[in-house]
Amino acid sequence: MTLSSTALLTWYDRNRRALPWRALPGHPADPYHVWISEIMLQQTTVTAVIPYYQRFLERFPTLEALAAAPVDDVLVLWAGLGYYSRARNLHRCAGIVAENGxxxxxxxxxxxxxxxxxxxxxxxxxxxxxxxxxxxxxxxERVTARVFAIEAPLPGSRKLLATQAATLNREKAAQARPSDFAQALFDLGAGICTPRSPACVLCPWQGGCAAQKSGIQALLPRRAPKGDRPARYGVHFLLIDDAGRLLMRKRPPSGLLGGTVELPGTEWLCALWNREDAFIHAPFSDRPAGKTGRIRWEAAGEIKHVFTHFSLSVAVYAARLPVMPNPDDRDGFLVRADELQKNALSSLMRKCVETGLDFIGAAGRDGDPPSKKSGTMRNVKLTEGEGA
Known part of the structure; x- marks a missing residue:
């Protein structure tokens, strides 16, 4: 089998991707840029990451700037990328590395x-x-599975693939250019050895690829069948007043979507909530009616969202008050609708807020009570992980 490091590096020199965190040819890479990009790229595509990376570097151009910033500022810029434990760990790591020089x-x-x-x-x-x-x-992993024709399915084959991948850089050319060789492998997998329809005729390793010789390259790497995700259910409440102020709250600092901002609501359980039990968790439900008036909650819509280990259905209810009561620590805090972007909303919660605001706005525009309007189903395609 011939897997020439020289051939791969020659191909890379001609075809390398221009990425905002990648150093120019002949220039050393910035560890801070590499680190930020690699953390962002976990479970996220390059296309999705680029605008986040650029905004992040504008706000935190140096390691020291990131270390000195409040963690909430980091979460705001991370909002929408998912796996929020990455942002919290990023901030912790920046403090340690800055302190160590x-x-x-x-x-x-x-x-x-x-x-x-x-x-x-x-x-x-x-x-x-x-x-x-x-x-x-x-x-x-994909390149390795194909060049060595490893048919054992993922995730069980991960250790074997890592062992075999470690042999790819044994030649002197790879040892002399480890930074470029690693990035050449990334680009080979992203541009040539793609998950579907690999462009084998353009591949610098075509002659040494065992899977290509056997005609099974498009079938690898194999994956073990996935089990069905369990379903969970929740209810969230959007309450807005005539001044455009929304009632929001902050999730605990650790755990799923830790530290992000959300609409008040229920826990996410494995069974559907009935209305009576769910509305115990509605804002100001424990206040005397005279304090808030009668809050007229209406069904605004439903959100479907997929996390790593479960799927979630969220029923969104919306209501408007002339004046929002002053919230206490139990209730949350007030945010102007036009300043929501300053808060760390997950993609799930952005959809919940949009659904509630669209519903309230539609009722207001047409002069009909909300009950005459039907909420719309919103399907969130972005998969977010369960960050601990």
């Missing part, structure tokens, strides 16, 4: 930092510090 330059020390696992440590070590290791992401 910079990133460590070996894989094991990098792995000891918050939020940096085996892959990210290897990526920073290889790309930023020129250590000859192979970072194994999904692209590299």
């Amino acid at each position: 910079g990133f460590p330059r070996d894989v094991e020390s990098l792995r000891a930092l918050p939020g940096i696992g085996p892959y990210t440590a290897a990526a920073i070590a290889a790309i930023a510090f020129g250590i000859p290791v192979i970072p194994v992401d999904g692209n590299v």
